[in-house]
Amino acid sequence: MSLSEFVKVTSPDLVGPKSVFPADSPIPTMFDIVRVEAGKGNPQALPIPGSQEKGYSPIYRNAASLDGPIERLHPAIGTMYDAFENTVRNFTDSKCLGHREYMPQYKKWSHYIWETYGQVAERRTDFGSGLVKLARDVVGMADPQKFPVAIYSPNRPEWVITDLACHAYNLYGVTLYDSLGPESSEFIMNVTESPILVASLSNIPTILAIKNKIPHLKVIICMDELESNHDAPGSTKRQLLQSWTKLHGLHLYSFSEVEQIGRDALIPHNPATPSDLITVNFTSGTTALPKGVALTHANAVAAVSGLAMHIKLDNQKAAMRSLSYLPLAHIYERLSLCLALTFGSAYAFFHGVITEVLEDIQEVRPVFFSSVPRLLNRIEEGIRAKTISAPGLPGAISRRAVSAKLQDLENGGFGRIKFWDTIWSRKVRKNIGLDDLEVVVSGSAPIAISTHKFLKAALARPVLQGYGLTESFAFGLIGQFGDPSTGHCGPPTVSTELRLKDVPEMNYFSTDKPYARGELQLKGPMIFKGYLKDPQKTAEAFDGEWFSTGDVAMIDDLGRVAIIDRVKNFFKLAQGEYVSPEPIENYYLAGCDQISQSFVTGDSVQNFIVGIFGINPETFAPFASKVLKRPISPTDLHQLAEAGNDKAVRLALMKEIDRIGIQAKLKGFERVRNFVLKVEPFTIENDLLTPTMKTKRPQAVKYYSRDIENMYAEGELLPAPKAKL
Known part of the structure; x- marks a missing residue:
């Protein structure tokens, strides 16, 4: 049976949701999209006339989507299943997932080992078929669909293959952070009632230690092989773990065994629909136990569609490549993954040592680079140490280059000067593995203005600051191409609308001058539906149809938003x-x-x-x-x-x-x-x-x-x- 016989596009003729491309047009690639770009001095978001209520600012929408938020790029792409299938058709033999393996004989890591989109699609079907068979035959489900599959591991190919298998068989992933302690893991497993856990070998003991507190768990699938030629007789990983799993009434399989089970009894796809869950993603929790954010395929597609319209790439010669090092259990990296799989990116995993991530960057040479301020600070420190802090002529040339570029930024330019870009910035990018870089996106926390300016000048590439939450599928605001300024997160995206709510106890008002201030509220197709099994917290999070972020923001005369405080964080x-x-x-x-x-x-x-x-x-x-x-x-x-x-x-x-x-x-x-x-x-x-x-x-x-x-x-x-x- 050929792979194509399993494919079912869930919404080929759907015209209801607001899409960018009409139903009778070809499904777009990354290079077909018209990028949303700021004109100098032009408004990037505008207030909607007549939308202001007492205690609130007017509703703001992106200047490119004033008639309402974008829900998807094309009517035929309504789920991440649809998106991946389209990519497999167009990029069957292109690189999809890459990883490095440790070579003990050489005491170093290998070069990247790649699987193509076609290979990943086939493994997805094998593993998904195995999951459904285990759910039916071992767990005892009569109709195994729409149940949660828990994933507990660092970033690796098996994480993504499990996620894709869930899309194809109308299941949904429940993500556990690799750094979570037993208390949070126990809470997540119980609130979701996940019957199957897919985990890396190192995380299985954590779960077994609390198994008596998580009665719903029936099957553990180990991402690593349970036996090898190097094991001593009687002491394979399987033998060591099985004595423990049998004690708890658990069934233990390796990932490859489940793939083989599926391969022997292939099951046609039963893909999710736009309204079906894609994940229950747990907030990382700064004060208490995490909340389970229920997100749908429609939420994911809206976020990916909006992001693609804001970071559209120009260089068709450089195959799109991205590096995965932020935890996939967090929604920020999950959005990067969805973007990569929608547009045929080569998606490479770092080798697991965050202090050595620059080595992975040099191997992958990413075109699109999503990051967080903490790593960008270290990249800045590294560039400074090797350039402007260097002795002699190299240091003198670097200081002159940076000074000229920063002055250009101060004068309203982009920090790009053709002479210095050619003889200096190009070498800087090459030395750190970013010679093919087109854009950097920073999120999860504010980036220091000095760091933002320095990286714009040093890399001679756009460095966009964004804003999003788990509840908005990591997306809500983003700085726009064409805007050289810093100190803000840009306007609402084309898939978002926003307003500000007065916070009188903190003296923030939508009537403040020169700019409105208040609690940021978001609405749009990427906003979650609620917290899993927690109607009280769900009700507290919404003000009518508006999601209250808990962040205090200010919006300027061009519609750009700066996060300035946190509600009740005083x-x-x-x-x-x-x-x-x-x-x-x-x-x-x-x-x-x-x-x-x-x-x-x-x-x-x-x-x-x-x-x-x-x-x-x-x-x-x-x-x-x-x-x-x-x-x-x-x-x-x-x-x-x-x-x-x-x-x-x-x-x-x-x-x-x-x-x-x-x-x-x-x-x-x-x-x-x-x-x-x-x-x-x-x-x-x-x-x-x-x-x-x-x-x-x-x-x-x-x-x-x-x-x-x-x-x-x-x-x-x-x-x-x-x-x-």
Whole structure:
């Protein structure tokens, strides 16, 4: 039976949803789309006349979709199943999924090993058929469809093949973070009642340790082989695990065994429809247990369609390539995956060591690069160290190039000067593996303005800042091509509309001048339907048809949005002053080159706030060296930590911190008066960052309670200014 006999396009003649291309036109490729681009000085989003209500701003839509949000690119592509099938037809023999394998005999990682779209499609059908057969014969389901399949592993090809199998057989994925602890894993497995878990070998013991608390789990599928020629007799992985799984009444299979089960009894596809779930994606949770966000295929298609219209690529000679290193369990990377599979991108997985991700970048040479500020900060540090901080002629040339390019940005240009782009930026990109780069998208957290400008200048490529949430399938706002400015997330996308709601308790109003401010609310086809089995939290999240994001935003006269605060994320000082920490942190992070992480906090019995700052090694080392009059190496962590504790260094940096606070026009009680410096205070490993690099505030306050107590005991580093008579 040929693969084509399994394919069923779910919505070939559907004309109801708003699409970009008509039903009688060919399904577009990435190069057929007309990119949404900002004209200089032209509005990027506009208020809809007559849409304003009391307590709210007008409704804003992208200037390219004023008559309503885009739901899909083409009527025939209504699900991610449709999208992938179309890609398989057009790119059967093109690279699809790539991974690297460790070669112990050489003690290094291999070059990328690729599977084509045709091969991945075939494995998807084999594995999906095996899943359905196990659900019927082992779990005991009479009609195995629309049930959840839990996925628990780092990014790898089997993760994606499992996801694609769910699309083809009307199942949906439930994603567990590879970094989750037992408590969250137990909660997710129970709230979803997943009967089948597909996991990497290293994560199976975590699940087995809590199996008595997750009664719905019946089958575990190991992504890794359970037997090999190197195993000692009687001690294969299968034998070691089976004694444990049998004890819990579980059935254990390897991934390849399930593929073979399916291959022996192929089952025709039963694809999802647009309204069917594609995933229950759990928020990473900064304060409590995660919430299960129920997302449909229609949500995914709307997000991909909108993103494609904003980042459309120009160079048809460079095959689209992207690198997967952000966790696939998070919606941001899930959107990147959906985009890649919709448009035939070669999608490569990093080899699992995040500190060595630049090595993977050099191997893959991505064309489209989605990232987060934390990694972009490290890329910036690396470029600076090898260019403007380099000795001799190379350093002098680099400083001149960067100075000219930054000046061009200040003058309203794009930071691109043909001469410097040719002799300098091109070499910079090539040295870090980004010579084919067309666009960078940054998300999950604000990027420092100084970093944003530097990367635009150094790479001579668009660096777009976006905004989205799990509830909006990672997409809602994005900076537009043609706009060289920084400090905002761009306008609403073509698949989104927004408005701002007054937050009187924090003094944010839609009537504020010069720009409206308030809680950002979103509406559109990519917005989720609700939290799984939690009607109360679902009701709290919606204001009528509008999803309330919890973020405070400001919208300027061109329709561009900046996130400036977080609703209810404030604390009170001793004299009753309320402090919103996030804008303050962003001011210090953007203004002080010596720090790479910023966290401020206060106490209701104290009258000033304190900070915990992460050191930026490349810039802090020369700063401390100058203060201490001895060399401090940016690679010596002990030296950096020692210098960070030195009172003279802290006093010198306090003057810089205070200058930034005054320049930002922060009120006296909003300015940090004492701080501690750490080499890397907030990480996923110490459980103070979510997988998307957001600080877990309550946990951070508890973790650094001793430092906070000591700072308040020490008092203000700088004497308070004397009052003028």
